[in-house]
Amino acid sequence: MGFGERIGDTLRVPGRGLRRFVTVLTVLVLAAGVGSAVSLTAPTLVADLGLTGAPAAEGPPAPVPALGPLAATAPTPTTAGLEAVLGPAVEDMPGRFAGTVVDPATGQVLWASDADRALVPGSTAKVLTAAAALLTLNPTDGFVTRVVAGTQPGTVVLVGGGDPTLTALPEGEDGVYPGPARLDELVREVREKVPGPIDTVVVDTSRYSGPTSAPGWDPSDVAAGFVTPIEPLMLDGGRLDPTVQDTPRTSEPALEAGQVFAELLGADDVETGTAPGEGERLASVTSAPFSELVEHTMRTSDNVLAEALAREVAIARNGQPSFAGAAEQTIGALTQAGFDPAGAVLVDGSGLSTDDEVPARLLGTLLAAAATPAEGERDTDFLRPLITGLPVAGGDGTLDDRFGIDAPSAPGRGTVRAKTGTLTNVSSLAGLVTDADGRLLVFAFMSNGASPATVRPRLDAMAAELGGCGCR
Structure with missing residues (x-):
């Protein structure tokens, strides 16, 4: 396949110290799906666990090996x-x-x-x-969403970092994405840096360019729940119900994310714009690692x-x-x-x-x-x-x-x-x-x-x- 023969300057293949993946052969993962379904439905399972009132055995039975690596000599x-x-x-x-x-x-x-x-x-x-x-x-990096100080007093800029998994759900409530960054954490960090009133939230979507919809997309896919306009700032992939994979999506994901953020901060105005080049960083949150998101x-x-x-x-x-x-x-x-x-x-x-x-x-x-x-x-x-x-x-x-x-x-x-x-x-x-x-x-x-x-x-x-x- 020639992999690795043409590694160049712009390709950053992660070193071993950064890899967080399962290195066990894939065959072990496949085999796991074969044996587990049988064992979990075995008629003796409840009795073996002592849940039927029958006397429990003195100690668990010896485990029977069920899974193992495939033989390298398999034909x-x-x-x-x-x-x-x-x-x-x-x-x-x-x-x-x-x-x-x-x-x-x-x-x-x-x-x-x-x-x-x-x-x-x-x-x-x-x-x-x-x-x-x-x-x-x-693989251990993730999407980073930032908040920086605006150019005017009482103004903060919510800078989209491309993270579609950012959620407004509070800690302890899960949506469809693994280990999401939370808007509540951004609010908490901003409040620690800016104790005074915040009047305006500026939404910065400059990380992406070009159209928000691709050629060949069906416009009905947004309402059908398959996609949302692609912007670098959104909550829960633009879902109206953050707990459902395929649910109707918003047509303005970045603006709506800014509005929710403003409400949590007590700000009245939401505008679009870009962060000042020297704006003070007030807060940031990071998504789950790219490897998990893949x-x-x-x-x-x-x-x-x-x-x-x-x-x-x-x-x-x-x-x-x-x-x-x-x-x-x-x-x-x-x-x-x-x-x-x-x-x-x-x-x-x-x-x-x-x-x-x-x-x-x-x-x-x-x-x-x-x-x-x-x-x-x-x-x-x-x-x-x-x-x-x-x-x-x-x-x-x-x-x-x-x-x-x-x-x-x-x-x-x-x-x-x-x-x-x-x-x-x-x-x-x-x-x-x-x-x-x-x-x-x-x-x-x-x-x-x-x-x-x-x-x-x-x-x-x-x-x-x-x-x-x-x-x-």
Whole structure:
């Protein structure tokens, strides 16, 4: 895959001392979903815990090993074996299909069907955004929201730092984002520095440039709850209900955040403007680390958070913090790291645009790099949040309601982990699974031109079949 062969001056690959990721092989994470569901529903569990009134045993029984690393000698599927299993499904797939299966331990492409064909990816485009963020940003850093003194007495400036997870919920109440920075903390810090009255809050959104909506976006997506205008200041991703992932959003996220902040400070006026160059810093709060936010983006397919991460990549690489600049720098970061983005066209960071195009080959290559076993000084374990953030089939995230127990894909429950992508006539699924012989495999399946209601169950079934066969 060539990763790391073209590291340049503008790419900041984090050192080992800064990595906060799980370095255990991905196969352990996958295996955990297999055994736990059985053990938690065992009929003897209540009795074993002494909750039925029956006499408890003298000490717990000896644990029975259930999980362990996959054998490095697990046989590799053959191309012919994979074709025998996946080929008929491709033949029956409506619309245009592209797919690939990769062995992450070797980087070898084991099976491909039009894998270089660029199709509209939907939210699997977030794989590119997340990879670029992990390649570029310090994983322990986060978004920083600041308040500085204004030029006039009684005026403060709320400076948007790009953090869509900033919340007005009080401490102890959780929204959809992990470990969010809180507006209450900003208010407390400001009050410590400015004990007198505050009359005006100025809202500074100068961190971003260009349009707040990308080409190919459906304007109804704001009301539908999938996205909000992309500004560097907002509360809870612009959600009207901060506890629900997909809920109607505001059309003025920065202004509304400023209004809530002003109310908490007792200020009457809210204006737009920019912070003075020498303004005294009065307060600041920082989001959860970028590594955790990448995981959240992958698991929940959060469009707003993906767009914010893409702009941070652009800023870190001295690009324009706009849709076009973020897309350009995302491709640039992947290229600089040695990946081949040929055929990929991005106009946003979330995959919400129907103008995006990505080849299945690139999705497979990126996920395979993230799933590669850690080896020596040039390992890729800092890409691991691409894998640990993948939803579990039938378990969580955007796969929680798929791979139903009565569906043909049911054997994939708890074993398939994958990023989803769905738009009108667009369906994609890219992730990994362990096959029947104990080999970890990466896959990327994409379809354009047919209804997701028809295609998604077929893609799920393909992933489940991949996990159920030895394919030799």
